[in-house]
Amino acid sequence: MRGRQSGDMNAEEKSLQFEMTVQSVRKIARQERKQALRAVKLRNITIREMLV
Numbered sequence: 001m002r003g004r005q006s007g008d009m010n011a012e013e014k015s016l017q018f019e020m021t022v023q024s025v026r027k028i029a030r031q032e033r034k035q036a037l038r039a040v041k042l043r044n045i046t047i048r049e050m051l052v
Helices: 002-051
Strands: none
Touching: none
16 A cells, blocks of 8 residues: 555656656757857858858
8 A cells, every 4th residue: 555655656756857857858948949049140140241
């Protein structure tokens, strides 16, 4: 009986950890996307300056 309860707790903790991992991965992906967009803008500016 007690073992089963601790097993349920472990399942809940695992799902919680998974949620946190997914959220942190999404946050990192969002930051990387912002940085990539910024880099693309900078690259476009430098290319335009070189063409002029």
